[in-house]
Amino acid sequence: MKDDQVFDIAVIGGGPAGMIAAGRAAELGAKVVLMEKNEVLGKKLLLTGKGRCNFTHNELDIRKFTEKYGRNGRFLYRALAVFGVKEVIDFFESRGVKGKVEQGDRIFPENGNVQDILKVLLKYLSEGKVTILYNVEVINFKQEDRKISQVILRDRQIIAAKFIICTGGKSYPQTGSTGDGYHWARQWGHTIIEPVPALNPIKIAEKWVKELQGLSLKNISLQLFQNGKKQDERFGEMLFTHFGVSGPIVMDLSKNIGTLLKRGAVKLILDLKPALDFKKLDQRIQRDLDKFKGRRFKNSLKGLLPLSMIPVMIRLSGIEPEKQVDYISREERNKLVHLFKELELSPTELLGFKWSVVTSGGIALKEVDPDTMCSKKIENLYFAGEILDLDGPSGGYNLQECWSTGYLAGESAAKKSS
Ligand SMILES: Cc1cc2nc3c(=O)[nH]c(=O)nc-3n(C[C@H](O)[C@H](O)[C@H](O)COP(=O)(O)OP(=O)(O)OC[C@H]3O[C@@H](n4cnc5c(N)ncnc54)[C@H](O)[C@@H]3O)c2cc1C
The missing domain is CATH 1.10.8.50 (Helicase, Ruva Protein; domain 3)
Structure with missing residues (x-):
């Protein structure tokens, strides 16, 4: 197997959760590959906040923040403690994109342009020397005894020690989020809470x-x-x-x-x-x-x-x-x-899903460790972002969930492999 096909961590899905997960894992020294079936990263991210990106919400109290997701919000405690609202604001600000609080405590980039957010994420990935594979659709995985060993693409396989699934939900399928991760998770023994359109x-x-x-x-x-x-x-x-x-x-x-x-x-x-x-x-x-x-x-x-x-x-x-x-x-x-x-x-x-901002339902949270985002079914598998059974109201909650769970998944996977 060629060196460019063997990695510490493979991240599937180049949305906000996948980008931050890959970036954080690489920052901690892991050799990371990020796979995206579109020709660009963050196709859905670019639509957020009508192109202005309401990237988080001005609420620093973790308890109050998690209440917005209903009962499942408790799952986010650890992820928000590691990479919460303040850390996200600092993350972007330290890279040149200041947040601006607008009506309803929604936070947008100061210049009102989602491209600024995407640029920060792309730079983060490039600094960590993450290998980005565009136009690659993950078809399946090779798995034996509670462990995954390979990602199967149409024309080749990629070997990795850890796998982070960030393929999103089923909303706006025109952006690439077609629910692929649910099928794989089901085959690994995970329960999928029925995905339904939300913010629709x-x-x-x-x-x-x-x-x-x-x-x-x-x-x-x-x-x-x-x-x-x-x-x-x-x-x-x-x-x-x-x-x-x-x-x-x-x-x-x-x-x-x-x-x-x-x-x-x-x-x-x-x-x-x-x-x-x-x-x-x-x-x-x-x-x-x-x-x-x-x-x-x-x-x-x-x-x-x-x-x-x-x-x-x-x-x-x-x-x-x-x-x-x-x-x-x-x-x-x-x-x-x-x-x-x-x-x-x-x-x-x-x-319906075609025009729903988020998907409610997804990977049952009881089968994911909230301290690491690691699957409780497969030992080298992690989930982050909208694929999880978590959704918040409008106002920046859904992206914050992606930043927090993605960052924690990347960090946990990188730490466990070092
Ligand atoms: C119009 C719109 C506006 C929004 N505005 C806001 C907002 O202002 N604030 C906010 O907080 N939230 C907003 N959201 C919600 C937010 O965009 C999502 O919650 C977020 O994008 C989810 O991120 P994710 O990384 O989990 O998944 P996604 O962004 O869905 O990314 C998943 C990626 O995985 C890729 N993928 C899927 N399957 C495969 C495969 N088999 N192989 C390879 N790649 C694959 C997809 O192509 C996609 O790029 C908005 C959503 C929409 C649709």
Whole structure:
């Protein structure tokens, strides 16, 4: 076997988790190969934060940070202790890319360009003399007795002492994340928690939604109901699209919506004026209508709603648009207040993996050592990144998970081999 086909550590998948894992292992002196089926590294990374890369979240308290991932978040304690938010900020800053805290405590590179993040990672890999193999699709592995010995590519094999799997989830498969790692892990005896789309736009039954496509609403609240019982709630920003709704709070609710839809119908209740209770909103609407005395109802809502929403709301209110505002009854006004506070949306399905920002589910965490990211089934195997059964809300949590688990996996694999 030629020297260029024998390594201490083979990392599969050149996304954020794979790059940081390979870089860290090399920094500790290991001879590392990083294999990526695309022609470039970080194809998905380049899409993050709309090309600006929300690379972590401004929350230094590890306990609070892990709570955002639900019950599985505890798994991240050690990884965050080794390479947490502060270490990630320092890592990029010491290499020339300062982080900037923006709205909602999201941290972006100061110059607002994901390329800066990628450049740092590429330099890290080159400093460690990591061998990068582009355009190579890993097909399978050679494994005997709880140990892997070789990676099988289409045209050759690569020998290594340790293997780190960072092939991501199943979201945005157009970027290369097609769930390959799940198949291998299953064959090694790992349990795969069913991968489902998370942080995903939602299709909505109501036809009027399409008329509002492109409209973004800020400071609104969305409540999620099933069988009349409130299941979840978010406050913030949402967006209407040609198929339904999207935007940060919709994405954050989507995992729950997907799970609940398997059991039956769900409703989203949109409150356009969450800062005002029913009574205050009624007074406010009355005041606004008074200003338009003698005018038609259809021209009276400008102070209360974005322009594009007015025709839709007028139709939904059932109030005759040509009616003079002076003749609007208390009952009609009441209906209007309810529309503003309880506008009903009926989710039919999620948009699916093709457009989901992350995958929920993956390698069952009980079969991975949280102190090292080492598999409990195969002794020289590690996992990192989105392939694990961990997903966070939007805001930089998902990349932070990749940096932390990738770094720890690289470090553990390198230390064990030295
Ligand atoms: C549009 C979009 C915006 C996002 N924005 C943010 C954001 O701002 N902040 C945030 O925290 N998160 C964001 N995310 C989520 C974040 O990008 C992912 O969580 C992260 O990329 C996962 O990293 P990973 O390294 O685990 O996997 P991936 O990035 O999916 O990388 C896996 C790599 O493995 C390669 N691979 C797969 N199979 C094989 C094989 N058989 N052989 C060789 N190579 C293989 C793939 O080609 C891919 O390059 C966003 C995601 C999307 C889709």
